[in-house]
Amino acid sequence: MKIQPVIMSGGSGTRLWPMSRNARPKQFLKLVTDRTMFQETALRVHDESGAYLNPVIISGRKHGAIVTEQLAEINITPAEIILEPCQRNTAAVAAVAACWVARGEEDALILLTPADHHIADAQGFRRAVETGAKAAEEGYIVTFGIKPENPHTGYGYIHTGTQLRPSIFEVAAFKEKPDIETAQKYLSDGGYFWNAGIFLFSAKAMLDELERHAPDIRKFASKALDGSALSGAALRLDEPAFERCPANSIDYAVMEKTEKAAIVAPVDVGWTDIGSWSELDASQNADNIVTIGSKNNVIRTDGPAVGVAGVDNLIVVATSDAVLVARRDNAQEVRAIVEELKKRGRTDLL
């Protein structure tokens, strides 16, 4: 069994402003370890056994160079770098991935993973992939259900159904981000898992299900790949075709409709979707951070010294041209700041 990793690196990460910028979105930043989240992702789906093929990267049109550079730093050779001329959400990415694999290593299972998640236990993650592969080979589109550690209201949940195999279940239902009461109920009821947004499937299964539930996505993704052209070392999807591709998530376009959804659960690998500054640990122990009588703050700087006195539960992020101060329990408001800067035409800060 071969695994074809496909890394989705097209996100913009506005909630991690001011470090995350259009030119260098969060997945290309060193936010958790001394490697970028994109690099950690590439290393996670890489092993010396030969089970994992070289990765395909699907990224924003402006990020070909940064992808190339960051892979070179960790000595990983991409099988392909595919650039999206515009953002069309994850179903389009899955469709492009499936089309690309169908033309080559068509027997490989596609492991479609976001570039901006942190997973502490990479080996445990690969064991979960191995578990899921059995179902994926039978035509299931396999998701990974993270064991919830708390009633998180920022994640989607998956409710497990009939057990198919050890640690593999049919999906009973996908659940939107819940309110806190519902999240607490999920936690106490059991059988509910965080939707990690990571998928394992054969090209055939995905193309069949797209054909059934989202034929235009399959059609225009396929055309976009057919019409793609080399742009430097990368493959650039055909813009007119890709623009016509409906923008939808895999969850909405396929997973909630197909009868082929399966879930590996529980997966317990130290997974975090670094969706906002709140998800990060408290302050780095940095030379240029001074805290006096303060606790439980997320403090980050990529240059300026930061002095914090007498404040708790804040996010403080400093770069040379922009500073963010926000409540840790309301990190979503960062988006509103970015929106306001956009209105003011401050593209230099976006």
Place this chain on the structure above:
Amino acid sequence: MKIQPVIMSGGSGTRLWPMSRNARPKQFLKLVTDRTMFQETALRVHDESGAYLNPVIISGRKHGAIVTEQLAEINITPAEIILEPCQRNTAAVAAVAACWVARGEEDALILLTPADHHIADAQGFRRAVETGAKAAEEGYIVTFGIKPENPHTGYGYIHTGTQLRPSIFEVAAFKEKPDIETAQKYLSDGGYFWNAGIFLFSAKAMLDELERHAPDIRKFASKALDGSALSGAALRLDEPAFERCPANSIDYAVMEKTEKAAIVAPVDVGWTDIGSWSELDASQNADNIVTIGSKNNVIRTDGPAVGVAGVDNLIVVATSDAVLVARRDNAQEVRAIVEELKKRGRTDLL
């Protein structure tokens, strides 16, 4: 009657870090208006009538150039710029001022004023000086008692005694910064005024009282001026002599001991000692400040954009190399940050 303004510009202003730096302390910053506080002070003691002589500036040894530059910007010619080789507090400055005037315009009254206070009503301030001049001409050392607007615990208070003239009283007592209960009592009792640290006196009166209560301050200040040498356009006090001058405040060394203390009160001119960020108004309406769901914050930047979301009652100050976040009701803690940076040897940030 002539007034010889002497502007005390020797402060370091660490509580206004990170904008206030050793090389450019707070009095040389545009914190309140579009002129620096030093410039506002120089303009306040300047009028076209000829009553006010060109000012004498007494400043830190490193700030001769900045004083010259900032006076040139507002077209004021200094009578003298005197540089202190070390800090010896306000009594030494008063002594130097009195010695300097005694050698020239000895009949002029010396108006000794800090460079880092904000006074909204400059004309009202000059009217108060005019009122005080009558007592100063009779040999009183005149202070100015600001009408308290609230039970401020960060200021010293002066209790008025016997009335000497309209709006002029003897000083009954100087009161240290009070606790909140005491400050509230002062406010309800009446007869207590904020000590603005501004003084009006003849050279003879100050020299006599120094001779009586602090003879070493008079002696070494005088020697330091005798031994002074030109340093560029400024006069640099003799270092060995000035170092031997005891460091004490005018209040302690003279005012609390003399029988010649008088006070003009009430003075109601919109006075603020810009001692910390807390004293400043809430955020500037700046292009590069974005606030979302936040109120009552003091936000300042001299370059970087600042985005603030969901926080109240904070101080946020951004410069290109340092950022401060502190509680508005505890702005004193800024000093602890500066101390810690000093310990770490980060002189680049001080």
